[in-house]
Amino acid sequence: MALPQPDGRRPAPAPVPFVILAGAGATFFVLPLLGLLVGAPWRSAWVLLTSSEALTALRLSLIASLSATAIALLLGVPLAWVYARVSFPGRAILRALTVLPMVLPPVVGGVALLLAFGRRGLLGGWLADVFGIHLPFTTPGAIVAVTFVAMPFLVITVEAGLRSMDTRFEDAARTLGARRWTVLWRVTLPLVRPSLVAGTVLCWARALGEFGATITFAGNFPGRTQTMPLAVYLALESNPQSAILLSLVLLLVSLAVLVGLRDRWLGTS
Amino acid sequence: MSLQAQLQARVGSFDLDVDLSIAPGEVVALLGPNGAGKTSVLRALAGLLTIDAGRIALDGIVLDEPANAIRMPVEQRPIGVVFQDYLLFPHLSVLENVAFGLRSRGVGRTTATARARSWLDRVGLGPAANRKPGSLSGGQAQRVALVRALATDPALLLLDEPMAALDVSTRVELRRELRQHLESFGGVRLLVTHDPVEAMAMADRLIVLEHGRVLQTGSPAEVTQRPRSRYVADLVGVNLFRGTARQNVITISGGGSLTAVGVTDGDVFAVVHPRTVALYRARPDGTPRNVWEGRATDLDLQGDRVRVRLQGSPSIVAEVTPAAVRELGLDRGDQVWIGVKATEVSVYPA
Amino acid sequence: MRSRVTAGLIAILLAACAGQRAPAAPTASTLTVFAASSLTDAFTRIGADFQTAHPGTTVHLTFAGSSTLAAQIQQGATGDVFASADQATMQRLADAGLVSGSPSIFARNRLQIVVAAGNPRHIGGLADLSRAGLIVLLCAPSVPCGRYASQALHAAGVTVTPASQEADVKAVVSKVALGEADAGIVYVTDVKAAGAGVQGVDIPARFNVTADYPMAVLQDSRQAALARAFINYVLAGGQQILARDGFAAA
Numbered sequence: 001m002a003l004p005q006p007d008g009r010r011p012a013p014a015p016v017p018f019v020i021l022a023g024a025g026a027t028f029f030v031l032p033l034l035g036l037l038v039g040a041p042w043r044s045a046w047v048l049l050t051s052s053e054a055l056t057a058l059r060l061s062l063i064a065s066l067s068a069t070a071i072a073l074l075l076g077v078p079l080a081w082v083y084a085r086v087s088f089p090g091r092a093i094l095r096a097l098t099v100l101p102m103v104l105p106p107v108v109g110g111v112a113l114l115l116a117f118g119r120r121g122l123l124g125g126w127l128a129d130v131f132g133i134h135l136p137f138t139t140p141g142a143i144v145a146v147t148f149v150a151m152p153f154l155v156i157t158v159e160a161g162l163r164s165m166d167t168r169f170e171d172a173a174r175t176l177g178a179r180r181w182t183v184l185w186r187v188t189l190p191l192v193r194p195s196l197v198a199g200t201v202l203c204w205a206r207a208l209g210e211f212g213a214t215i216t217f218a219g220n221f222p223g224r225t226q227t228m229p230l231a232v233y234l235a236l237e238s239n240p241q242s243a244i245l246l247s248l249v250l251l252l253v254s255l256a257v258l259v260g261l262r263d264r265w266l267g268t269s
Numbered sequence: 270m271s272l273q274a275q276l277q278a279r280v281g282s283f284d285l286d287v288d289l290s291i292a293p294g295e296v297v298a299l300l301g302p303n304g305a306g307k308t309s310v311l312r313a314l315a316g317l318l319t320i321d322a323g324r325i326a327l328d329g330i331v332l333d334e335p336a337n338a339i340r341m342p343v344e345q346r347p348i349g350v351v352f353q354d355y356l357l358f359p360h361l362s363v364l365e366n367v368a369f370g371l372r373s374r375g376v377g378r379t380t381a382t383a384r385a386r387s388w389l390d391r392v393g394l395g396p397a398a399n400r401k402p403g404s405l406s407g408g409q410a411q412r413v414a415l416v417r418a419l420a421t422d423p424a425l426l427l428l429d430e431p432m433a434a435l436d437v438s439t440r441v442e443l444r445r446e447l448r449q450h451l452e453s454f455g456g457v458r459l460l461v462t463h464d465p466v467e468a469m470a471m472a473d474r475l476i477v478l479e480h481g482r483v484l485q486t487g488s489p490a491e492v493t494q495r496p497r498s499r500y501v502a503d504l505v506g507v508n509l510f511r512g513t514a515r516q517n518v519i520t521i522s523g524g525g526s527l528t529a530v531g532v533t534d535g536d537v538f539a540v541v542h543p544r545t546v547a548l549y550r551a552r553p554d555g556t557p558r559n560v561w562e563g564r565a566t567d568l569d570l571q572g573d574r575v576r577v578r579l580q581g582s583p584s585i586v587a588e589v590t591p592a593a594v595r596e597l598g599l600d601r602g603d604q605v606w607i608g609v610k611a612t613e614v615s616v617y618p619a
Numbered sequence: 620m621r622s623r624v625t626a627g628l629i630a631i632l633l634a635a636c637a638g639q640r641a642p643a644a645p646t647a648s649t650l651t652v653f654a655a656s657s658l659t660d661a662f663t664r665i666g667a668d669f670q671t672a673h674p675g676t677t678v679h680l681t682f683a684g685s686s687t688l689a690a691q692i693q694q695g696a697t698g699d700v701f702a703s704a705d706q707a708t709m710q711r712l713a714d715a716g717l718v719s720g721s722p723s724i725f726a727r728n729r730l731q732i733v734v735a736a737g738n739p740r741h742i743g744g745l746a747d748l749s750r751a752g753l754i755v756l757l758c759a760p761s762v763p764c765g766r767y768a769s770q771a772l773h774a775a776g777v778t779v780t781p782a783s784q785e786a787d788v789k790a791v792v793s794k795v796a797l798g799e800a801d802a803g804i805v806y807v808t809d810v811k812a813a814g815a816g817v818q819g820v821d822i823p824a825r826f827n828v829t830a831d832y833p834m835a836v837l838q839d840s841r842q843a844a845l846a847r848a849f850i851n852y853v854l855a856g857g858q859q860i861l862a863r864d865g866f867a868a869a
Binding site: 166168169171172173174175176177178179182186187190191193 | 315316317342343344345346348349350352354356358359360369370373374417418421
Binding site: 114115118119120136137215216218219220221222225226230233234235236237238239240 | 786
């Protein structure tokens with residue numbers, strides 16, 4: 001059976017078992033969303049959603065996830081560049097450590113953060129004494145927790161993009177007189193834009209959904225550290241209806257961004 | 270504007286040891302088989318390859334001299350490079366590509382755009398200014414790559430296999446065009462290629478490179494008439510021998526000997542054109558001074574000639590007509606007698 | 620070659636499925652018990668003892684916050700026994716018709732202030748918790764421990780702004796033990812279970828809240844008799860174990 005192609009090419013013949021498996025895969029993702037839509041208490045939706053708790057949690061989630069993404073871009077892109085272009089002793093180990101938050105259970109990540117930045121942590125005590133910076137149980141702490149978990153997604157994606165790009169373009173730019181910074185801004189980064197965008201989106205999405213590290217490191221306090229996922233988890237115990245609605249909000253916000261991005265930005269056109 | 274370059278570098282599995290100079294006004298082609306190190310030489314001149322020792326000076330200004338710790342970074346060298354795949358920036362328009370060098374060197378946007386546009390007009394690509402490189406044909410892309418390199422008024426123009434990315438039909442026409450552009454360019458011009466026709470069509474002087482070393486340099490005529498390497502000999506299609514001459518008899522390294530005329534004693538190259546090699550079924554009884562037996566290992570029909578590869582002392586390639594092959598009943602593996610007149614052996618000092 | 624690989628994969632799949640179905644012993648029965656996390660140590664030991672007393676039985680324990688467990692049961696989680704840390708949560712299930720018979724109170728717990736070993740911040744009672752600069756943790760209001768803590772603080776007339784409202788009482792203890800927080804309000808049993816890293820500061824009886832722990836057989840249980848037996852065991856032989864952990868008698 002032939003399927004239409006997105007860019008208008010002639011349809012590609014697809015083996016039937018593949019289509020069936022693909023359909024099963026799609027159902028796997030669509031059903032939970034449908035479940036949420038069906039189980040949501042639509043009548044009390046407006047009241048529940050515009051309650052201050054829900055809006056506060058949403059606001060906090062957006063602040064934390066966007067800040068985390070910004071930090072990830074600022075620190076992660078240079079890191080990705082170093083991994084992709086510079087070889088130095090211990091690079092493999094450092095890179096493995098960077099990927100670690102992706103495979104660690106988030107709660108374990110939270111504990112690690114406490115041991116590093118907590119009151120009695122490696123750096124935390126010093127930060128508190130010298131700069132008066134306290135991270136646990138604060139909004140900045142929530143941002144740190146979320147960044148820790150989400151940044152590796154950006155680093156890995158951008159690194160892959162940098163590795164697979166043709167570095168000869170950078171040579172060409174240099175022969176034309178471009179200095180390093182110009183090469184980076186006008187040639188390298190534009191050429192890896194699909195990876196940059198994909199990495200940023202992945203990072204933001206992961207940051208938005210982060211729970212374990214946040215509740216362990218930053219704790220849970222409405223208005224300060226209670227992000228949406230935490231609000232959902234707690235609401236599930238006392239007010240499941242509210243929990244469903246909050247989950248839907250989170251899901252729809254994420255969906256809106258992902259759909260809005262489309263192929264154009266992800267470079268497949 | 271001239272270039273003097275001596276460079277030694279270790280590139281992958283072999284060493285590069287090249288001494289070349291380009292005088293003002295001449296177009297030089299660096300010719301050699303793939304893997305000879307031609308692109309490495311170009312990259313070294315551009316500054317993209319680090320040399321271990323040597324000195325590269327452009328018009329007296331030293332670009333690279335490891336011994337004195339002088340190494341001008343790529344972006345500061347007054348060079349223009351046309352890469353083999355052109356490497357036009359896919360995310361920038363044609364106009365932006367051409368203006369790139371100017372903008373990178375600090376020229377204001379308006380001025381740079383204007384100059385880029387005039388360059389594009391010169392090669393007839395003004396209307397394509399706002400298109401993306403991906404939509405250009407091979408020939409158009411080559412022209413854009415050329416003017417992109419020329420837009421910054423470089424002192425040294427390097428071209429890496431400029432015709433390689435084009436299909437054969439466009440090549441001839443574009444070769445002429447490129448030749449014209451090169452001639453109107455005032456700086457030093459170095460072209461790198463593995464295609465001898467291209468080299469001979471576009472250059473005033475050839476430098477033959479093999480295994481990282483310069484084997485020969487001279488005008489296209491000199492090089493082809495007096496090849497000093499198997500590579501060039503094969504390119505031109507002649508038999509090349511190397512040996513020691515003594516009283517008109519050349520003892521060939523590798524086995525066998527050839528008698529020639531008017532030869533000075535010493536180390537020599539001897540060239541025998543395949544056309545002058547005669548083949549016989551039985552030992553000939555006649556004037557040719559050089560007669561020996563050989564075995565036909567390969568028969569290759571090329572157009573209206575047959576090239577016969579013969580193994581013997583020495584081994585040689587003969588070029589005969591298909592009719593002759595038929596008459597002789599010649600087949601692969603057959604033993605034949607080879608005859609070459611002493612006067613047809615062209616000898617020159619090694 | 621491909622058919623051999625396919626055959627091999629099918630064989631592995633079948634073996635895995637078979638492995639799932641095979642029971643441990645010929646007359647084995649599994650009892651699924653949902654218990655509040657403060658009962659972790661006690662019920663683990665009680666479960667082991669019950670298994671010894673009833674050979675062929677496997678007691679499968681799940682520990683979490685009472686409200687989390689209740690939510691799961693309401694959403695359809697199948698089990699036999701539910702041991703809650705508060706009555707309100709049990710009532711919720713009873714109202715939803717998910718409980719069989721009437722629940723039995725099997726233990727009582729009281730609140731205690733948990734501080735780091737050595738009490739470095741010199742916390743003497745509830746009033747000290749409102750001191751400036753102190754990092755105090757409470758359980759979230761939706762968790763029983765959090766509700767009780769609010770009650771106790773209200774009774775004592777103390778206002779505390781916690782740095783965090785933890786979803787789990789164990790989290791409060793851990794963070795105090797790690798030194799991240801100065802104090803928290805948890806159960807007596809949690810302080811005891813935490814061991815040497817922390818110590819408890821008593822809350823006077825007039826402010827303290829007694830948490831009655833109810834236990835019941837779940838409506839959907841397929842081992843009702845065995846579930847009943849388990850509850851009876853907890854009410855009898857299990858009391859000693861519970862007392863060792865700091866629970867007050869039922």
